[in-house]
Amino acid sequence: MSKPLRADAQRNRARVLEVAAETFAAEGLSVSVHEIARRAGVGTGTVSRHFPTKEALFEAILLSRMEQLVQRAEALAEGTGQDRAYDEAFFAFFALMVEEGAGNRGLVDALAGAGFDFRSVEAERRYDVMGAWRELLRRAQQAGGIRADVDIADVKALLTGCIDRERSGVDPVARARLLAIVREGLRA
Amino acid sequence: MSKPLRADAQRNRARVLEVAAETFAAEGLSVSVHEIARRAGVGTGTVSRHFPTKEALFEAILLSRMEQLVQRAEALAEGTGQDRAYDEAFFAFFALMVEEGAGNRGLVDALAGAGFDFRSVEAERRYDVMGAWRELLRRAQQAGGIRADVDIADVKALLTGCIDRERSGVDPVARARLLAIVREGLRA
DNA sequence: AGACAACCGGGACGGCCGTCCCGTATATTC
DNA sequence: GAATATACGGGACGGCCGTCCCGGTTGTCT
Known part of the structure; x- marks a missing residue:
């Protein structure tokens, strides 16, 4: 279906997921996506590319x-x-x-x-x-x-x-x- | 302490309170103050003068x-x-x-x-x-x-x-x- | 090693919200 | 009925958020 992600993209995706999981768990859904990106050390674009919306990001976390x-x-x-x-x-x-x-x-x-x-x-x-x-x-x-x-x-x-x-x-x-x-x- | 409110001010205050109570009850705290003002048929300034913040407005409702x-x-x-x-x-x-x-x-x-x-x-x-x-x-x-x-x-x-x-x-x-x-x- | 595609960063945009402010209108007082 | 304080309306402002986009960079494949 879809080609495998580039290595750095995989790393970033995993890192965002990890940081987002910790942050949402600790502070709830009200934390901004900008803040998640900042803590993960990536740009906001990187987050929104992997997870088009905030809801999609949280879904991914919840799913695992x-x-x-x-x-x-x-x-x-x-x-x-x-x-x-x-x-x-x-x-x-x-x-x-x-x-x-x-x-x-x-x-x-x-x-x-x-x-x-x-x-x-x-x-x-x-x-x-x-x-x-x-x-x-x-x-x-x-x-x-x-x-x-x-x-x-x-x-x-x-x-x-x-x-x-x-x-x-x-x-x-x-x-x-x-x-x-x-x-x-x-x-x- | 404070002088009695002008007649129209009293009316407006009561009307805002009434509309806000109904609206918050029906739709929750997420309704905007602008919307409350609109439904009450007054300007946003009128709301914020009687109730400086949204919290103050909801407090007044809850109190009664x-x-x-x-x-x-x-x-x-x-x-x-x-x-x-x-x-x-x-x-x-x-x-x-x-x-x-x-x-x-x-x-x-x-x-x-x-x-x-x-x-x-x-x-x-x-x-x-x-x-x-x-x-x-x-x-x-x-x-x-x-x-x-x-x-x-x-x-x-x-x-x-x-x-x-x-x-x-x-x-x-x-x-x-x-x-x-x-x-x-x-x-x- | 070179070329190309994939991905990154973060600024920019549009939308919404709460609050403030000021010119105008109206109630109150004399 | 005029003078004056008081309240009104709603536009303007600043802040925050989610999303999009583009110029630059970095991985990947031949």
Whole structure:
């Protein structure tokens, strides 16, 4: 389809991706593309050539991260044998997502829908995080660990809340408490 | 301290406030001040004279709404007699806040911290919504209806989640289900 | 090594937003 | 009803952001 990139272009692309991932994670989606370019030590043109829009840049970041998350979710799904473990797998992934969101302001912004559509990324159908999670939920519900009427949107809402809690400082005790509240609430 | 405003100034101020409240509620904090002025049928200067900054404008809106919310919270607190009712008052206010947030995108934006500090409004100390709510929580905890280790930040996080859920369409069934989940989670 | 294509840097452009300012119009006061 | 302070309208300004483009440079292939 497309010819391989020139060596320096590959380097720059990777560097921009890396810097952008760190920056968005640390400071959220509000950082300007100019700032990303500056920190990566390249011109703004270089960024916009590899990633035509800011959204495309963030998509690229999210995509690689989502790949890992889906793998974790599937690994958790694999590891379930006894009925009891199904809901554990679900909650383990929930905790993982909270942790992810806590250290990734960009993801929080994306989830909050602040000018970015999470679904459009998933529409590429390569890494369907929510789909993988829905599967974990379905199994846990079938096994009777989680109330049957809950849907994945409810779960996402609770996740948003948990992540929001992290804004006022990272407090492991508070995080565990909130997770416990969610567990109790979702229990069948 | 200050002389009374001229009659037309009072009218304009009230009109701007009204239009801004509707607009922010319907479309969130991202609407421009120019647009508010246009819809109110006044010049941009008129808006910025009454409310020097956009934040000041939104503060003024929030302040009047918060007054009503605090009154509701206090009324709920008054109405509690039997031990059982304490947590009912708390959850009633929770539901009220969810409803409020569902029909008020500006408030959601403010809660999400998108460029606006909710606390700075409360710092005026006239209407302390969170304080009033904390009081409801405290009583419900003392009465044993809600687990003792929960703090008001946890509650706010859950509220954020519930309001977030409303983004994907207003579904009364889903709302009730999510509220039920929260109740179960917070129960002592 | 030379020629060509690919890529880089960063300035320039257009758009949007919040805020300020000033000539004009209008309410208030005597 | 005239004088005066007060408020209005909306254009102008400065800042920021995302995107595009072009003159110069650097990798790549023969």
